[in-house]
Amino acid sequence: MSNAKNLPDSSGGNVEYGAGDRAPSAPRKRVALFAGAYNHIADGVALTLNNLVDYLERRDVPVRVFAPTVEDPALDHAGTLVPVPSVPFPGRSEYRCSLGLTPSVRKELEAFDPTLIQVSTPDFLGLRALHFGHSADIPVAGTYHTHFASYLRYYNLGLLEPVVWGYLRHFYRQCDHVYVPTTAMMDILQEHGIEDGLRLWQRGIDVDQFNPTHRCTSWRRAHGIKEDEIVVAFVSRLVWEKGLDTYAEVIERLERQDVSHRSLIVGDGPAREELEARLPNTIFTGFLRGEELSRAYASSDVFLFPSDTETFGKVTLEAMASGCPTVCADAAGSRDLVQEGTTGFLCPPEDVDTLTDRVRRLVLDPSRRRTMGSAAFERAQDFDRDKILAQVVRHYDELLSSQDPVETEGAPSDSAVRTSEGGR
Template sequence: MDVTELRVALFTGNYNYVRDGANQALNRLVGYLLKQGAAVRIYSPRTDKPAFPSVGKVVGVPALALPGRGEYRAPIMIPPRVRRDIAAFDPTIFHVASPEILGHRAVSLARAHGRPVVASVHTRFETYPRYYGVAFLEPLVLAALRRFYRRCDAIVAPSESMAQLLREQRMSYDVGIWTRGVDEDTFNPARRSMEWRRSLGIADDEVVVGFVGRLVMEKGLDVFSDTIDQLQKRGVRHRVLVIGEGPAREWFERRLPQAVFAGFQKGEDLGRAVASADMLFNPSVTETFGNVTLEAMAVGLPVIAARATGSQSLVTDGLTGRLVRPGGIAAFADAIQQYCDDPDARRTAGAAGREASRRYGWDQVNQELVDTYLRIARQRAAGGRAPRMGPNP
């Protein structure tokens, strides 16, 4: 079997109705597969006002808005019309991108028809309860995730650190890597614009600490704002630039009244915004990769990040930035203060990050997943069995 014989059925809870790093990676993957001669069909909730045009043919599935997070939609079933479409498409492999109802139903359907399943892991769902006051639910979420992933033939993680965590959590016996790429035309140091900074009221001699991402609590907004409080108490001169939108914006604005909120940016505007900061501060522990971390490195910024999955596979502590114990407010403040006070250290770390980012080309990383598809499909064609769900440890 080669790539032109692949017929990939992709199931995801969000393909393009809200823009995030995961669904943009999925769209890039579909584009790459189509370019290589594979057939692809996407099954996902749809909306009349998508965040960006989708790549490939999307078949809509019923979904309901998530309580308290109405921008996201939860698929609730695979109705008969969609089942008929799947049967007519006759996929050689199923790819499930989210462990919700749609993903579970897709895995069951694949197993019923003897088709292999590859699952991609895009976020650390088991960490979410701690941000919404229900941390006691984390073991239950872990158990549910383990049950889901163990029914798949293989899972792929976007970083080696995340893959190792999945192995330690015993999520699967076959864990591979499907990392992320960066578009160097969009993210490069030449995008930096002092004129754009001035238009936001940022002085040329102010050191800008950037935050990039959706404004939701699980991105570590509390840690970010507590760290900025520390910098202010120390009298460290800086300016915070927040790039992104989300339901927690009002809370974040109240916590950081002196910050500049640039709102949602995309394409070349996003490249300009990221490059116009002087460093990126990413305290999140929920990422499995950290697209914004790689994009910041590509434009030549030092990155201060939590020592967590994703970031620790990208940032080399002391070379391209600093890795700090999650939640370590004082240590985060120390690292940021160093880069605020020492422009040579900023430039040196930024240049090292720029060089490290060159290893991440989209075609190369997508081919790694295609190779996994082919390996799993060949194993099944050679008589390999669907995985049996072992006991939860």
């Protein structure tokens, strides 16, 4: 019996690979990954990159991660991390500003001898990595994790949006590939002049970890949730650009309308104290991981996520896999996931009236809630993490194969000859 399986490629077709998800005569891969966040903060970007590194190492692809770190990091990171000197970001000390490729970091990079450079953040470190790749004739893949332009209005900096897009064009046009998490986000980049080398890299999840079977009556009871209470949940870092103000307005309206429910917020961050004061009846669990996070999702009944700044709504996908119907802002991060009227509802961003109405419908209609929750679960099965990460390896192979000549897996490293051809 064959172990081969068909995996969707970025254009919607199928590519057949064996159990290792490696194409025959695959190019030799040694990946240098540059990140603005990897282990010092537990945000979506850091978790995604750790999953990628874990996947690559399980498939014997050597990886080195170059990123800022701190004395007491939030995550036990995957793979080998080369610390990059950094300073706290002004006004947001949980983030770090890297100081670029110092001589010692550059020495580590050269000793690793990468065949491919992947840059996850268009910051100073990313720019230096990009220039290093060009000077050494190493192909560079950029990833678009964070929709920076959409954040500006939360800091009253909307006038800077043209400047930000100008810089993003300058950065990503120098990359051979640009990995984008959704087709909706790909459309946005193309509209702003970032058109060449775009490839789809969706986000996947562990469909066993996020599953309705983790629903737990004792977990609900321990958090003061009655057996018949309908839980409206939100999961994310608690920063205002995640749509927290809109979430709070919806919960406040439901309370004024006497719609019986229980609000649950999973996560932590600088907005927590103000949010706790505003929503005194809401359960705040703080940051959860592992089984506790699985139980929190599966023990909820409706997932409300009004953020319009996401490039990919991974928390939305985790909620769907846990059997929750979702009510989300109709934005790039949710549009590829939520099937309107089937797995949940997409609402105009910041439209509190519509968001409240859709949540109320689900809270008050058990049959609709069950039907949509079941459909959400089925939809989420298309996003198995390892199958999704196989997309990235195929993109690597495509990019490395475009370099002429190509060194294949198993060939001695000193036989590699790289040229600057390949669309850079």
